[in-house]
Amino acid sequence: MLNFDFYNPTQILFGQGQIASLANLVPAGARVMMLYGGGSIRQNGVYDEVMAALTDHKVLEFGGIEPNPSYETLVRAIAQVKAENIDFLLAVGGGSVIDGTKFVAAGAMLDDDPWSIFEQRSANIVSALPFGTVLTLPATGSEMNSGSVVTRKSTQEKRSFMSRKVFPQFSILDPSKTFSLPPRQVGNGVVDAFAHIMEQYLTYPVNAKVQDRFAEGLLLTLIEEGPQALANTDDYDVRSNVMWCATLALNGLIGAGVPHDWATHMVGHELTALYNLDHAQTLAVILPSMLRARKEEKRAKLLQYAQRVWGLAGGDEDTRIEAAIARTEEFFNKMGVGTRLGDYGLGPESIEPVIAALEAHRMTRLGEHRDVTAEVSRKVLQMSL
Amino acid sequence: MLNFDFYNPTQILFGQGQIASLANLVPAGARVMMLYGGGSIRQNGVYDEVMAALTDHKVLEFGGIEPNPSYETLVRAIAQVKAENIDFLLAVGGGSVIDGTKFVAAGAMLDDDPWSIFEQRSANIVSALPFGTVLTLPATGSEMNSGSVVTRKSTQEKRSFMSRKVFPQFSILDPSKTFSLPPRQVGNGVVDAFAHIMEQYLTYPVNAKVQDRFAEGLLLTLIEEGPQALANTDDYDVRSNVMWCATLALNGLIGAGVPHDWATHMVGHELTALYNLDHAQTLAVILPSMLRARKEEKRAKLLQYAQRVWGLAGGDEDTRIEAAIARTEEFFNKMGVGTRLGDYGLGPESIEPVIAALEAHRMTRLGEHRDVTAEVSRKVLQMSL
Incomplete structure (x- = not known):
């Protein structure tokens, strides 16, 4: 066996009904940005369940994160996070939304262009906004790891980064929310x-x-x-x-x-x-x-x-x-x-x-x-x- | 599958030579109590390696934690932690030393008799001293969980508690340190x-x-x-x-x-x-x-x-x-x-x-x-x- 350093602090809440736990998992008083992709979460009930759990929280929405999340979209989210003093992110979706949220979480703490994360191989990530996820698509594992892949459309580059600062604090996995997947x-x-x-x-x-x-x-x-x-x-x-x-x-x-x-x-x-x-x-x-x-x-x-x-x-x-x-x-x-x-x-x-x-x-x-x-x-x- | 809530933030450093990592893992400036059992760590080189890694730290020793660690011994450790303003614990040994250290970590934050942890089913553990472990005996899993078993000699009671406050921050597992086990x-x-x-x-x-x-x-x-x-x-x-x-x-x-x-x-x-x-x-x-x-x-x-x-x-x-x-x-x-x-x-x-x-x-x-x-x-x- 090779030497290793294993660390994974993400809390997993697994099972039907777990989305309701958001009420307690998201810190009281947090200014939350909820990030998601297309409209599927409005059709499968996830959006409504999340919103019902967060009635006591201030929640700003950022939709439209695409499959293979793009730098171009995510820098808009980062600008909004800064402008609105967001202090907690909630990714609701699959691996692309979660990967994108990790980039936003780290990028929002930088003064530089966040593309520098790739150029500096994550060395400039010294902190990140805390975030949780509600997973709707089992695939990438992003809900319980510290990696992220982002695509820059303008240059057709798909790049990845890893940082222990971008582990989700928690991820909610409700298998019944995957029934409606195509x-x-x-x-x-x-x-x-x-x-x-x-x-x-x-x-x-x-x-x-x-x-x-x-x-x-x-x-x-x-x-x-x-x-x-x-x-x-x-x-x-x-x-x-x-x-x-x-x-x-x-x-x-x-x-x-x-x-x-x-x-x-x-x-x-x-x-x-x-x-x-x-x-x-x-x-x-x-x-x-x-x-x-x-x-x-x-x-x-x-x-x-x-x-x-x-x-x-x-x-x-x-x-x-x-x-x-x-x-x-x-x-x-x-x-x-x-x-x-x-x-x-x-x-x-x-x-x-x-x-x-x-x-x-x-x-x-x-x-x-x-x-x-x-x-x-x-x-x-x-x-x- | 039943619903579950999984959380395990313990960092594992696995392999030969990992004890040297203590120099960086233990917070700089911490007042450390090192807890251990009998004399085996002095014979197998673990004691020397730990001390060599912690030359820049203030380290107080507490030896003599017995197999099936006793309340009677551990309350003495708690008194010493309080008297010496210890703010980081390091368990060096097997499951008994680690279980005992968890009891000390939680008990040191209580004003009450720490036996109350068992009577109140851990409800009175609202914080615990941070601690890490150097494992010398693979057996109990205590190095990566939040459970502990303590024996009260005077009443022949063996009781257990669990609390998410007593996960080790890190555990070092060097298999070569188990060669000398009987x-x-x-x-x-x-x-x-x-x-x-x-x-x-x-x-x-x-x-x-x-x-x-x-x-x-x-x-x-x-x-x-x-x-x-x-x-x-x-x-x-x-x-x-x-x-x-x-x-x-x-x-x-x-x-x-x-x-x-x-x-x-x-x-x-x-x-x-x-x-x-x-x-x-x-x-x-x-x-x-x-x-x-x-x-x-x-x-x-x-x-x-x-x-x-x-x-x-x-x-x-x-x-x-x-x-x-x-x-x-x-x-x-x-x-x-x-x-x-x-x-x-x-x-x-x-x-x-x-x-x-x-x-x-x-x-x-x-x-x-x-x-x-x-x-x-x-x-x-x-x-x-």
């Missing part, structure tokens, strides 16, 4: 969580038995429950298991003391920035090819994955590995998420712009061995056509 | 962690798939690594896996959203208080009989345990269940912890005093269904002779 978001969410686990699990062995077992437990649960979540939109237990899986997939726990990959994510970010694919779509396209391309480096863990997650024990090693990757692709397809660039209308001409972007963003030494060069990424994209 | 403490630690998991896992199904998989992952790891820890005293990876298992066994995670039992612990506490058995010895004695006595109520989870943890799939249900319980006993014995009252010189005459103590402490509606009456406990003890 299938595409359910499928994307499951694929996103699955890929998060794989980025921390499918590297090389360091004899971290608990982390491996936990990662495998999450993968098995997503494989069992993901298709059920699509088939039965109002099964509370299924939605509960998916929701808790997605949180635990990226709250730091399974990644503590093990190597990380994240090459799939970095290539995927460029696909989203350039071609507007959903985040999960990019992961479904890249991950299987990345595993095939890195088969030798990942052999031991691929065999473990084949056996413990897919029950593939017989046959020669390469056959088991290929079968496990094929099962992974089948699973993504079953979740309604295509695994080829062609599924999204992208052909060979789409590849070089991605490589150019990776090079521009210095993403040319990726993966757990830092050997996923631009050339390897090109090969992976070609394998994903 | 086999009895290694075995006890593994059995203690195993029993903690079972109390939260082996109840009845609520379709909490992640929690079940995580619990099973921890049990499997302890079964694989426990005997290795006894056989190879300086295998860093093995000690790492055992140490992280013990922490995760009782940090709130696997218990979130599922029913809890704890009847084995409550009966076990009385055995320790009356006959001075080690805590883990009492668990090894009671747990198997408790599982047998509650076979019908626990049937579904016993079958799941038999299959997923012990790989027992064939034969009729009752055979599988009995085999799984027998394997559990074998495992405890392999860890050097006897599973019969007779192993500790206790005969039938030992039972009624335990029942009387359970009744005196109102421990007569135990277990996940609150139906482990004094009569059931008597039966369990008889089965454990």
